[in-house]
Amino acid sequence: MKREIVLKVNGESYQVYVSPEKMLLDVIREDLQLTGTKKGCEAGECGACTVLMDGRPVNSCMVLAFDAVGREIVTIEGVGGLEGLHPIQEALVEHGAVQCGYCTPGIVMTAKALLDSDPNPTEEEVRKALAGNLCRCTGYVKIVEAVMDVSKQISESPELREKLSQSQEFGAKTVGR
Amino acid sequence: MGYAVVGQRVPRVDAREKVSGRALFTGDMTLPHMLVGKVLRSPYAHAQIVRIDTTKARSLPGVKAVLTFEDVPKIPWNSAGFPPSPGAILMEDQYILTDKVRYVGDGLAAVAAVDEETANRALELIEVEYEVLPALMDMEAAMAEDAPLIHAAPQNVMAHMPIVIGDVDQGFADADIVFEDTYYVPKVYQVSMEPCGVAMAAPDMDGRVTIWTSTQMPHLVRGITAHALGLSTSQVRIIKPPVGGAFGSRLGVVNEPIAALLAIKAGKPVMLKYSREESFLATESRHPIKMILKTGIKKDGTFTARQMTAYIDGGAYATHTPSFAGPVAGWFLAMYKSPNIKVDNYSVYTNSTQCGAFRGYGNPQVVFAVESQVDDIAAALGLDPLEIRLKNHPCAGEVWMWSSWVIESCGLDEGIKRASEAIGWGEKRNKQERLEYAQGNGITADSTKKRGVGMAYMMHVSGARPMLHETSAAVVKINEDGKANLIYSNSDCGQGAGTALTQVAAEELGLNYEDVFITKTADTDVAGFDIGSHASRQAYSGGNAVKKAAAAAKEKLLAMASEILEVPAADLEVAEGMIRVRQEPEREISVAEVSHKAHFGSHGHQIIGAVSEEPPGNPPVYAAQFVEVEVDTETGVIEVLKVVAAHDVGTAINPAVVEGQIEGAIQQGIGYALTEEYRYHPGTGKPLNANFTDYKILTAVDMPEVETILVEASSESGPFGAKSVGESGLVATAAAIANAVYDAVGIRIKELPLTPEKVLAALEQKGN
Numbered sequence: 042m043k044r045e046i047v048l049k050v051n052g053e054s055y056q057v058y059v060s061p062e063k064m065l066l067d068v069i070r071e072d073l074q075l076t077g078t079k080k081g082c083e084a085g086e087c088g089a090c091t092v093l094m095d096g097r098p099v100n101s102c103m104v105l106a107f108d109a110v111g112r113e114i115v116t117i118e119g120v121g122g123l124e125g126l127h128p129i130q131e132a133l134v135e136h137g138a139v140q141c142g143y144c145t146p147g148i149v150m151t152a153k154a155l156l157d158s159d160p161n162p163t164e165e166e167v168r169k170a171l172a173g174n175l176c177r178c179t180g181y182v183k184i185v186e187a188v189m190d191v192s193k194q195i196s197e198s199p200e201l202r203e204k205l206s207q208s209q210e211f212g213a214k215t216v217g218r
Numbered sequence: 219m220g221y222a223v224v225g226q227r228v229p230r231v232d233a234r235e236k237v238s239g240r241a242l243f244t245g246d247m248t249l250p251h252m253l254v255g256k257v258l259r260s261p262y263a264h265a266q267i268v269r270i271d272t273t274k275a276r277s278l279p280g281v282k283a284v285l286t287f288e289d290v291p292k293i294p295w296n297s298a299g300f301p302p303s304p305g306a307i308l309m310e311d312q313y314i315l316t317d318k319v320r321y322v323g324d325g326l327a328a329v330a331a332v333d334e335e336t337a338n339r340a341l342e343l344i345e346v347e348y349e350v351l352p353a354l355m356d357m358e359a360a361m362a363e364d365a366p367l368i369h370a371a372p373q374n375v376m377a378h379m380p381i382v383i384g385d386v387d388q389g390f391a392d393a394d395i396v397f398e399d400t401y402y403v404p405k406v407y408q409v410s411m412e413p414c415g416v417a418m419a420a421p422d423m424d425g426r427v428t429i430w431t432s433t434q435m436p437h438l439v440r441g442i443t444a445h446a447l448g449l450s451t452s453q454v455r456i457i458k459p460p461v462g463g464a465f466g467s468r469l470g471v472v473n474e475p476i477a478a479l480l481a482i483k484a485g486k487p488v489m490l491k492y493s494r495e496e497s498f499l500a501t502e503s504r505h506p507i508k509m510i511l512k513t514g515i516k517k518d519g520t521f522t523a524r525q526m527t528a529y530i531d532g533g534a535y536a537t538h539t540p541s542f543a544g545p546v547a548g549w550f551l552a553m554y555k556s557p558n559i560k561v562d563n564y565s566v567y568t569n570s571t572q573c574g575a576f577r578g579y580g581n582p583q584v585v586f587a588v589e590s591q592v593d594d595i596a597a598a599l600g601l602d603p604l605e606i607r608l609k610n611h612p613c614a615g616e617v618w619m620w621s622s623w624v625i626e627s628c629g630l631d632e633g634i635k636r637a638s639e640a641i642g643w644g645e646k647r648n649k650q651e652r653l654e655y656a657q658g659n660g661i662t663a664d665s666t667k668k669r670g671v672g673m674a675y676m677m678h679v680s681g682a683r684p685m686l687h688e689t690s691a692a693v694v695k696i697n698e699d700g701k702a703n704l705i706y707s708n709s710d711c712g713q714g715a716g717t718a719l720t721q722v723a724a725e726e727l728g729l730n731y732e733d734v735f736i737t738k739t740a741d742t743d744v745a746g747f748d749i750g751s752h753a754s755r756q757a758y759s760g761g762n763a764v765k766k767a768a769a770a771a772k773e774k775l776l777a778m779a780s781e782i783l784e785v786p787a788a789d790l791e792v793a794e795g796m797i798r799v800r801q802e803p804e805r806e807i808s809v810a811e812v813s814h815k816a817h818f819g820s821h822g823h824q825i826i827g828a829v830s831e832e833p834p835g836n837p838p839v840y841a842a843q844f845v846e847v848e849v850d851t852e853t854g855v856i857e858v859l860k861v862v863a864a865h866d867v868g869t870a871i872n873p874a875v876v877e878g879q880i881e882g883a884i885q886q887g888i889g890y891a892l893t894e895e896y897r898y899h900p901g902t903g904k905p906l907n908a909n910f911t912d913y914k915i916l917t918a919v920d921m922p923e924v925e926t927i928l929v930e931a932s933s934e935s936g937p938f939g940a941k942s943v944g945e946s947g948l949v950a951t952a953a954a955i956a957n958a959v960y961d962a963v964g965i966r967i968k969e970l971p972l973t974p975e976k977v978l979a980a981l982e983q984k985g986n
């Protein structure tokens with residue numbers, strides 16, 4: 042039986058009618074039409090569907106939409122848009138770390154969660170954090186370089202640190218729709 | 219050189235839309251009243267369908283179309299994306315849906331319904347009765363005298379390709395030593411992160427059908443789809459949005475005909491998206507091949523005879539396979555010079571999913587065998603592994619036997635030199651120095667972990683000429699603001715071709731990179747005929763057409779500027795959007811002003827350059843890949859510590875894009891070497907690992923350090939000297955790892971992947 046729930050996504054509240062079996066990923070893509078979050082396996086194995094739930098990265102294909110009620114959800118559309126890209130996104134562009142781009146939204150979300158919680162990770166920690174985000178194009182080389190570069194920028198720039206420490210607002214201000 | 223845009227690490231044309239999640243892939247799209255398509259797949263590897271009843275499915279509310287073999291045009295076709303060419307052997311043994319299933323997952327019915335749930339329910343309501351036949355899961359079983367036939371081919375051999383150069387018997391007689399070894403490489407999948415098989419089709423009121431599809435080959439897929447549907451080519455329009463990785467998996471038709479037929483029958487748009495499991499089950503993989511190599515050689519390292527007998531497992535349908543046997547022979551023939559060479563290639567049907575293209579197109583398979591054996595030969599003869607390769611590889615000025623054309627440029631020797639230095643080859647191959655090095659890393663003589671270094675080399679193509687046509691078309695139009703559109707059938711699947719071609723156009727026009735806009739989406743109703751993304755051809759073949767179209771536009775631009783400035787056009791040059799008199803740079807006029815005058819002056823016209831042609835050649839690229847591994851002799855686990863990849867790509871149009879191609883290909887190559895193998899139950903033919911938990915690709919944690927070295931031995935015929943890079947990073951990786959394992963622990967494993975079980979078994983055998 043479909044039921045009405047309210048989901049808070051990118052700082053906005055959405056009322057949706059969904060069945061209890063429906064996964065958060067499908068609600069995000071189909072009901073909210075936020076198609077930046079990708080589907081690569083529907084089995085929690087690839088990370089293409091990564092979104093933030095209360096600041097932590099989750100595979101949205103493994104989360105029931107009903108279980109996301111009351112949580113703060115951020116998708117790729119909430120991280121940067123026409124108003125400007127997030128420094129992680131800028132770095133991925135600059136380093137040539139985007140190829141087909143299908144894994145990229147998930148990578149951005151995981152990297153954001155990592156740098157939000159630890160702005161100065163080691164390369165090994167970056168790789169560990171990204172281990173659930175499969176990429177078949179890049180060999181991860183330039184992705185890891187880009188994330189390490191942002192971390193360096195953060196440590197060198199107090200303003201950037203300040204801006205990113207309010208990352209929730211950064212998300213809320215740049216809602217996709 | 220001194221180029222302004224070529225050679226620069228400019229950001230990709232599509233990076234910002236992708237990094238922000240704004241890029242719309244095919245699977246992100248919807249149309250009003252769009253239906254969901256689903257395919258009913260066979261649970262058996264080999265069976266005749268004796269009865270199929272769709273009555274219940276058809277009467278389910280919300281079901282708008284149900285198709286079986288009965289409903290598909292009785293036109294046999296072949297899914298491989300080949301242009302009709304001398305080298306294309308296209309056996310037509312497929313229908314849109316089948317009445318005899320030939321692998322687990324073969325499509326026998328399809329439905330379109332208002333939503334996914336209804337479509338799935340409809341599939342369950344289709345009743346099928348099968349007469350099950352024996353599953354022929356390997357080539358031996360398929361080629362047995364009494365084996366049932368998968369198609370009509372006797373003993374299930376779809377083709378035999380013999381090639382003889384010189385006299386190998388004489389060559390073996392002339393040899394000091396003859397080596398004979400058998401190698402086997404398994405079935406592996408491209409696994410692009412966007413599952414393979416996503417198409418949205420919409421019929422229109424004019425008898426045409428538009429298909430948005432994640433493809434590498436918009437124009438060829440248009441032709442094949444039209445043929446399968448019984449339409450003429452122009453009745454199908456293919457639109458290719460961003461593609462989530464391809465690597466060969468989308469090199470031809472995937473599921474476009476099913477989507478289109480559902481849409482036509484339902485009279486509504488249909489989205490047909492394969493799940494991850496379906497993209498394993500029902501789309502083309504790399505070919506498993508058994509290769510028997512026989513090589514005769516003199517003590518000084520001169521080859522007297524080289525011979526390969528290859529059994530190519532094509533799976534359940536011919537698709538690429540009989541043609542694919544050609545390049546397989548070509549890779550082998552062309553690697554090392556020898557007066558006597560013989561190849562015998564057998565292409566075989568089995569009850570596994572049909573095989574097609576995967577980055578390298580037969581080259582990773584052949585190079586694994588050849589480079590493993592050459593390493594053994596060097597060791598047996600006491601020759602330096604680098605020397606034997608330097609001595610015998612074909613070089614610039616010599617004929618490359620793959621194409622029978624003269625090699626334009628060769629950067630291999632420099633690549634081998636630089637890469638060997640970067641990996642520390644000298645020290646690490648020297649036993650004494652290596653011991654000290656190992657001790658420096660905390661590894662003692664009795665440590666269970668052993669390190670070794672190995673290398674392998676490869677050559678690859680820049681297109682498929684003269685075997686296949688390599689047509690590309692480009693239109694460059696200069697707008698009234700002096701910026702330009704590049705209209706091109708942009709089949710970029712993430713590799714960066716669209717970016718590189720934009721750079722070529724900007725360089726030739728003398729415009730800034732930011733002022734040239736390529737059509738990011740390919741549309742067969744808009745762009746001229748293009749072969750698509752295969753054979754690492756886009757930079758070279760596409761680049762050739764783009765450069766010429768830009769040159770044609772530039773010629774008209776300068777002719778007009780010459781009238782305005784009253785100097786001969788030959789005295790003008792254009793850079794960064796400004797046209798200047800070469801000797802008097804202060805006399806200048808902007809491209810914008812000239813173009814504005816063209817549009818709105820006395821003879822209104824737009825400056826346009828258009829070209830459609832094939833490129834002049836097919837310059838081979840070279841790579842030398844060196845790896846260091848650590849083998850745990852207790853667990854059998856191989857860890858790759860570092861890969862150094864030296865690639866002669868010709869001019870690197872965008873070094874960041876080039877590096878990205880090599881780095882990504884190495885991830886796939888290490889997977890091929892160590893972890894990737896798609897497996898079936900030998901009795902039932904059911905796939906055992908159609909998911910990411912059991913089919914293991916490398917994660918960020920698994921990837922070693924990668925160092926790329928670009929050797930830019932520019933070609934004469936390529937755009938600004940470019941050759942290619944798309945596939946080559948994968949090709950030599952597995953062989954280099956196998957050779958490093960041999961260096962570390964002295965075992966030679968002739969079957970990929972190099973699993974811990976195989977390592978332990980080989981170590982035990984060596985110990986005894």
Ligand code: FES
Pocket residue numbers: 079080081082083084085086087088089090091100101102103
């Ligand atoms: S789609 Fe969710 S992890 Fe793959």
Ligand code: FES
Pocket residue numbers: 138139140141142143144145175176177178179411462463712
């Ligand atoms: S860029 Fe293609 S999967 Fe990561």
